[in-house]
Amino acid sequence: MGRYIARRLLLTIPVLIGASFLIFAMVYALPGDPIRALAGDRPLSQAVMAQLRDEFNLTDPLWLQYVKYVGDLVQGDLGTDFRGRPVLDTILLRLPVTVRLAVVAIAFEVLIGVVAGVLAGIRKNGFFDNLVLVSTTVIVSIPILVLAFVSQFVFGLQLGLFPIAGTTQGWYSYLLPGLVLASGSLAYVARLTRTSIAENMRADYVRTARAKGLPNKTVIVRHTLRNSLIPVVTFIGADIGTLMGGAIVTETVFNLPGIGRAVFDSVRAQEGAVVVGIVTLMVFFFIFFNLVVDVLYAVLDPRIRYD
Amino acid sequence: MTDQQQKDLQHDEVQAGTTTGLAAPSVDVTSSRQNSLWSDAWGQLRRSAIFWTGAVLGVIFVSMALFPSLFARGVDPRDCDLANSKGTPSAAHWLGFDQQGCDYLANVVYGARNSLLIGVLGVLGVLLLGVVVGAIAGFYGRLTDSVLSRIADIFYALPLILGALVLLRVGPSTGLPVISERGPGAVAVALAAFGWMTAMRLVRSQVIAVKSSDYVAAARAMGASDFRILVRHILPNAVAPVLVYATITIGVLIAAEATLTFLGVGLQPPAISWGLQIAQGQSLLRTAPHLVLFPSIILTLTVMAFILMGDALRDALDPRQRS
Numbered sequence: 001m002g003r004y005i006a007r008r009l010l011l012t013i014p015v016l017i018g019a020s021f022l023i024f025a026m027v028y029a030l031p032g033d034p035i036r037a038l039a040g041d042r043p044l045s046q047a048v049m050a051q052l053r054d055e056f057n058l059t060d061p062l063w064l065q066y067v068k069y070v071g072d073l074v075q076g077d078l079g080t081d082f083r084g085r086p087v088l089d090t091i092l093l094r095l096p097v098t099v100r101l102a103v104v105a106i107a108f109e110v111l112i113g114v115v116a117g118v119l120a121g122i123r124k125n126g127f128f129d130n131l132v133l134v135s136t137t138v139i140v141s142i143p144i145l146v147l148a149f150v151s152q153f154v155f156g157l158q159l160g161l162f163p164i165a166g167t168t169q170g171w172y173s174y175l176l177p178g179l180v181l182a183s184g185s186l187a188y189v190a191r192l193t194r195t196s197i198a199e200n201m202r203a204d205y206v207r208t209a210r211a212k213g214l215p216n217k218t219v220i221v222r223h224t225l226r227n228s229l230i231p232v233v234t235f236i237g238a239d240i241g242t243l244m245g246g247a248i249v250t251e252t253v254f255n256l257p258g259i260g261r262a263v264f265d266s267v268r269a270q271e272g273a274v275v276v277g278i279v280t281l282m283v284f285f286f287i288f289f290n291l292v293v294d295v296l297y298a299v300l301d302p303r304i305r306y307d
Numbered sequence: 308m309t310d311q312q313q314k315d316l317q318h319d320e321v322q323a324g325t326t327t328g329l330a331a332p333s334v335d336v337t338s339s340r341q342n343s344l345w346s347d348a349w350g351q352l353r354r355s356a357i358f359w360t361g362a363v364l365g366v367i368f369v370s371m372a373l374f375p376s377l378f379a380r381g382v383d384p385r386d387c388d389l390a391n392s393k394g395t396p397s398a399a400h401w402l403g404f405d406q407q408g409c410d411y412l413a414n415v416v417y418g419a420r421n422s423l424l425i426g427v428l429g430v431l432g433v434l435l436l437g438v439v440v441g442a443i444a445g446f447y448g449r450l451t452d453s454v455l456s457r458i459a460d461i462f463y464a465l466p467l468i469l470g471a472l473v474l475l476r477v478g479p480s481t482g483l484p485v486i487s488e489r490g491p492g493a494v495a496v497a498l499a500a501f502g503w504m505t506a507m508r509l510v511r512s513q514v515i516a517v518k519s520s521d522y523v524a525a526a527r528a529m530g531a532s533d534f535r536i537l538v539r540h541i542l543p544n545a546v547a548p549v550l551v552y553a554t555i556t557i558g559v560l561i562a563a564e565a566t567l568t569f570l571g572v573g574l575q576p577p578a579i580s581w582g583l584q585i586a587q588g589q590s591l592l593r594t595a596p597h598l599v600l601f602p603s604i605i606l607t608l609t610v611m612a613f614i615l616m617g618d619a620l621r622d623a624l625d626p627r628q629r630s
Binding site for chain 1: 357457458460461462464465466468469470472473474476477558562565566569570571572582585589592593596599600603606607610611614615618
């Protein structure tokens with residue numbers, strides 16, 4: 001297991017470098033001259049502009065800029081934006097919002113997705129099963145953008161139950177955006193749980209458990225559920241990594257100051273250093289949680305062994 | 308009568324030089340050709356309510372994209388009168404008016420063309436990249452496969468919307484042919500550039516699964532070139548899963564286009580697009596909610612059409628799910 005983790009960790013390095021270089025290369029092809037834009041109405045002298053360009057390595061060729069960037073990165077320096085504010089500060093300020101949003105979304109996936117999937121799976125082709133199948137198909141088809149506005153309109157404006165923007169009401173403000181963000185994965189979790197439970201209900205060990213006279217509840221909770229939830233737990237684990245990077249739309253519509261919103265604002269404002277810093281972090285989360293899930297798989301299911 | 312009994316009976320009859328008719332096979336298997344995967348799938352699709360729901364919606368939206376004036380009741384979407392600004396739906400104007408006083412039904416209907424165009428072009432791009440890279444990686448294996456798979460990993464780690472957002476923001480300054488014009492082509496290219504990886508993995512795994520089959524070795528022994536082996540003998544195996552994936556992906560890319568346009572990097576005014584309509588209606592959600600609701604409903608139904616068709620196709624093409 002230790003060797004497996006070490007090998008996987010080594011394999012993440014080229015992906016991390018490749019993804020950040022890809023974004024770096026695109027971002028530094030951004031239009032316009034950020035230094036001139038920074039100066040605004042009062043034009044800077046040629047000497048000051050040259051010095052600023054030098055400071056942000058804007059005169060170097062692209063690959064050298066990137067090498068210098070990575071050199072600073074491994075020392076924990078993510079650079080500064082053009083106003084002189086360290087990128088790391090922006091990330092540390094914005095990250096808690098995104099983490100809270102992801103936590104709420106995961107909670108919905110577990111509470112609604114897993115429960116609906118279990119209820120559907122234990123009575124396959126029953127009324128509830130069909131209800132779950134139809135509603136998950138509908139939910140998957142609704143773009144997050146649409147779901148965000150419709151829920152804002154219905155639950156925020158019409159019913160007045162939830163705030164529709166900002167984080168002024170603490171965790172309560174995260175409920176509606178969290179549900180919207182979770183919707184797609186929630187439907188997938190419900191389906192995955194349903195399929196997995198329905199499959200395991202026919203397994204030999206479930207028949208054995210019934211044959212030795214265990215009550216229905218014990219058979220389902222102790223025997224079927226435990227095995228069926230392995231793929232679900234791993235999907236949810238990997239989804240944490242996706243949610244950390246996929247909240248651009250939700251954070252924009254609900255006006256939550258998280259890293260998704262920050263990266264969107266920075267792309268528009270041509271803040272290259274912020275974009276590259278946050279995207280690299282997002283890619284890191286994505287890779288990290290996928291690795292955790294693969295390791296978790298072997299821990300949860302003794303039939304799987306690496307090495 | 309079991310096969311063995313029948314065989315025995317036939318043997319006995321031949322030995323005895325008589326025929327009773329009992330030995331004749333009850334079903335003539337030689338004359339009716341065994342059903343192919345596709346005719347079986349069609350048989351199943353025909354009976355699927357999910358498929359027909361998706362197909363009917365799909366036909367409606369495709370004809371809406373091709374002949375918008377039929378659905379817009381002949382109204383020109385750019386024929387506007389500010390006096391009608393934010394007018395609510397009425398018998399004459401079913402979906403009311405937008406802020407500029409343009410007939411909203413006409414605007415929503417004319418938005419179908421760009422959405423479907425980008426969805427279809429985007430999927431063609433995804434398939435082109437995915438099939439070519441996946442086939443090369445799976446067929447040649449070893450170092451080629453490692454390098455191409457790592458490149459796919461890199462793209463896979465970047466969320467689709469994020470990658471396309473950055474590319475489209477940078478696009479106009481690059482001076483590259485399609486991507487620098489802020490039209491449907493640029494959006495389709497950006498979506499394909501960051502969305503080809505799943506198709507690549509799908510094709511790669513199919514190629515690996517069949518490339519060591521005997522019939523591939525036979526084709527090679529007869530002197531077929533790599534290209535011919537791939538195109539004639541290996542890739543046809545991947546058609547079914549790729550078709551399912553492509554159908555669903557059209558819907559996913561249509562939703563992605565609306566999102567990118569909403570974020571301000573996709574289609575630009577005066578183009579007519581559901582993403583733009585939602586973005587413009589956003590600030591008027593309190594006073595004129597129909598401006599967000601109508602394009603949202605049509606967008607959702609369009610996405611749903613392709614997802615339903617894809618779901619039904621997946622069920623029909625997977626023989627293991629058949630009872």
